[in-house]
Amino acid sequence: MKKEQKSKTALITGAASGLGFELALLLAKDDHDLIMVDVDAEKLAKAKEEILKNKSCKIQLINKDLSTCNVAREIFEAVEGRSIDVLINNAGFGVFGSFNDTDWKREAEMLNLHVITTTHLTKLVLKGMVARGHGRILNMSSLAAFQPGPLMSLYYASKAYILSFSEAIANELKGTGVTVTVLCPGQTKTCFQEVVSNGVGKTSSENKINFNVACPKAVAKYGYEAMQKGKIVAIPGNINKLLSKLPRFVSRRTATAVIRRIQEKNRDA
Numbered sequence: 001m002k003k004e005q006k007s008k009t010a011l012i013t014g015a016a017s018g019l020g021f022e023l024a025l026l027l028a029k030d031d032h033d034l035i036m037v038d039v040d041a042e043k044l045a046k047a048k049e050e051i052l053k054n055k056s057c058k059i060q061l062i063n064k065d066l067s068t069c070n071v072a073r074e075i076f077e078a079v080e081g082r083s084i085d086v087l088i089n090n091a092g093f094g095v096f097g098s099f100n101d102t103d104w105k106r107e108a109e110m111l112n113l114h115v116i117t118t119t120h121l122t123k124l125v126l127k128g129m130v131a132r133g134h135g136r137i138l139n140m141s142s143l144a145a146f147q148p149g150p151l152m153s154l155y156y157a158s159k160a161y162i163l164s165f166s167e168a169i170a171n172e173l174k175g176t177g178v179t180v181t182v183l184c185p186g187q188t189k190t191c192f193q194e195v196v197s198n199g200v201g202k203t204s205s206e207n208k209i210n211f212n213v214a215c216p217k218a219v220a221k222y223g224y225e226a227m228q229k230g231k232i233v234a235i236p237g238n239i240n241k242l243l244s245k246l247p248r249f250v251s252r253r254t255a256t257a258v259i260r261r262i263q264e265k266n267r268d269a
């Protein structure tokens with residue numbers, strides 16, 4: 001008798017749009033059941049409908065604000081002990097402006113989401129993965145992780161945290177069957193560009209430097225394949241790979257000044 005193959009389960013945060021949605025679609029096409037987490041219930045329901053048009057699979061929706069305290073534990077409890085084979089910590093947003101002027105509440109939410117929730121959810125899911133001897137984790141960083149970013153100082157710093165944290169635990173997990181990949185995209189055409197917040201609320205500050213902007217499908221596919229191969233740091237695009245090495249060719253101070261010029265151009269555009 002043919003043994004029925006058990007489908008794998010993937011948990012994706014920020015799965016209602018952009019890169020998270022594209023990653024969820026790839027996972028569904030690759031026979032995973034999905035646990036999709038996002039802050040907007042209506043967008044989540046639409047994303048589920050869209051995925052089911054492409055592929056039949058089981059989808060659990062979890063509507064949570066990932067920037068709140070202890071939300072990783074609430075998500076973990078909501079999945080009720082299901083084995084998670086793939087964890088994608090993707091949700092994120094940016095806050096634009098000079099550190100002296102930006103709104104602390106929005107910044108604290110961003111730090112909670114990028115740093116605390118990403119770390120806590122990884123810790124909670126990892127234990128089961130290690131015990132079962134397999135698992136894939138994909139954490140969403142950014143090209144912003146490779147140097148300081150004036151006018152988006154905390155966004156850049158939090159993405160540097162995700163890069164450093166992911167590389168360190170990837171090393172610790174060697175030989176366990178669990179891999180950690182950190183995806184570092186450059187500019188990608190998603191809602192992210194439209195909702196970089198000035199700290200007061202969401203503003204339409206469309207990034208005007210439209211050089212080297214990638215399509216979310218291509219970035220997600222690159223990240224997905226890197227995760228499947230167990231690659232540690234994944235930077236999509238040759239220009240981005242080169243830009244990530246900028247601080248090796250010029251001083252860190254110069255690299256920081258270059259980013260400041262770019263951010264000022266974005267602000268003035």
Ligand SMILES: NC(=O)c1ccc[n+]([C@@H]2O[C@H](COP(=O)([O-])OP(=O)(O)OC[C@H]3O[C@@H](n4cnc5c(N)ncnc54)[C@H](OP(=O)(O)O)[C@@H]3O)[C@@H](O)[C@H]2O)c1
Nearest residue numbers: 014017018019039065066067091092142187188190191192
């Ligand atoms: N796009 C880029 O240029 C770019 C470049 C490098 C890295 N990234 C990273 O890629 C990741 C995905 O961004 P994206 O470009 O795909 O942007 P996106 O289209 O805005 O997708 C982000 C998703 O996360 C959700 N989200 C935001 N805050 C949340 C919260 N507190 N709780 C739960 N869900 C939340 C958003 O919901 P709402 O829209 O309802 O808020 C949205 O569905 C982020 O971590 C971002 O930093 C993006």
